[in-house]
Amino acid sequence: MILITGASGHLGTAVINHLLTKISADKIVALVRNAEKGKALKAKGLEVRIGAYADKASIEKAVEGVSKVLLVSSNSNDALKEHKNVIDSAKDAGISQIYYTSGARNENVSESKLGSLTDAYSTTENYIITSGLPYTIFQNGLYAETLPFFIGYDVVNTGISFPAENGKASFAKRDEMGKAIANVLADDGHIDKIYKLTGSLSYSFAEIAELLSEFSGKNVAYESPDPKDYETKLKEYGVSKMDVLYSTLLASIIRNDEYNVVSSDLDELLGHRSIDLEIYLEDTFIY
Numbered sequence: 001m002i003l004i005t006g007a008s009g010h011l012g013t014a015v016i017n018h019l020l021t022k023i024s025a026d027k028i029v030a031l032v033r034n035a036e037k038g039k040a041l042k043a044k045g046l047e048v049r050i051g052a053y054a055d056k057a058s059i060e061k062a063v064e065g066v067s068k069v070l071l072v073s074s075n076s077n078d079a080l081k082e083h084k085n086v087i088d089s090a091k092d093a094g095i096s097q098i099y100y101t102s103g104a105r106n107e108n109v110s111e112s113k114l115g116s117l118t119d120a121y122s123t124t125e126n127y128i129i130t131s132g133l134p135y136t137i138f139q140n141g142l143y144a145e146t147l148p149f150f151i152g153y154d155v156v157n158t159g160i161s162f163p164a165e166n167g168k169a170s171f172a173k174r175d176e177m178g179k180a181i182a183n184v185l186a187d188d189g190h191i192d193k194i195y196k197l198t199g200s201l202s203y204s205f206a207e208i209a210e211l212l213s214e215f216s217g218k219n220v221a222y223e224s225p226d227p228k229d230y231e232t233k234l235k236e237y238g239v240s241k242m243d244v245l246y247s248t249l250l251a252s253i254i255r256n257d258e259y260n261v262v263s264s265d266l267d268e269l270l271g272h273r274s275i276d277l278e279i280y281l282e283d284t285f286i287y
């Protein structure tokens, strides 16, 4: 039995859908935070368990009788503590292997802007590695699907205004990351491996604007505003506090080149080449 946490989320859903093409539904258990979120999963034939990472007792129940646990990273400020609850509960339950979706990061960057995300990523990874549990870690790059959030859908007409300067990042489609993770979960092995689920090329936002210009036949300009001016503008537009924080943090991480990580691991786990960012850009922004 494989427990998929974050089962109601985008990545968890992709993992489950791909896993269902490989193993039967009665071998998959889904963890969700409330029964309502589990309805669609139940309809697919999965056993649904209710729990939240912060509530250790609920996690202890959720891991009962499962052999593999996929820990999808938490978004919370308390992510490290929450992750530890899942890892400790899984270890105490005697599972055979833990899988964790971490974040890809450029190890050559000396001063990270990741802030509390560092704990959620590196410290959780180290906690898993030293736990003694057989593990597989997925260092996920940026989801291509996050791009419209930062640059808008009408970018061909508006141009790109995002304070990433010349920082580069690689992007991969979340569904393909889910497929790669499902392939690993359905297999035995991959023990004590760390995979980088990233695109195979990195792009600056100036290069993204150039590609969009080429695909649309229009001049799509890129400007990297002063980060403070950008933040003020987002607030003036009425963007929520949380989204302002997320956008400015992401811009500073990209500016710092921290998502400039490329690897062929995703292609290898998929068994085929992953979708290039260029194709994603054309499919998403050109209409």
Ligand SMILES: NC(=O)c1ccc[n+]([C@@H]2O[C@H](COP(=O)([O-])OP(=O)(O)OC[C@H]3O[C@@H](n4cnc5c(N)ncnc54)[C@H](OP(=O)(O)O)[C@@H]3O)[C@@H](O)[C@H]2O)c1
Pocket: 005, 006, 007, 008, 009, 010, 011, 012, 032, 033, 034, 037, 051, 052, 053, 054, 072, 073, 074, 075, 076, 082, 101, 140, 141, 142, 143, 146, 174
């Ligand atoms: N690589 C990237 O570009 C990128 C971008 C954004 C986030 N991330 C990270 O990757 C993770 C998965 O991405 P996603 O797109 O699937 O995010 P998502 O759609 O927001 O889904 C996150 C899932 O995790 C569950 N979850 C979050 N915190 C939890 C907690 N404390 N206890 C139990 N369940 C919890 C959520 O439950 P609910 O449905 O109840 O909320 C949801 O099912 C995110 O949680 C975040 O850490 C990566």
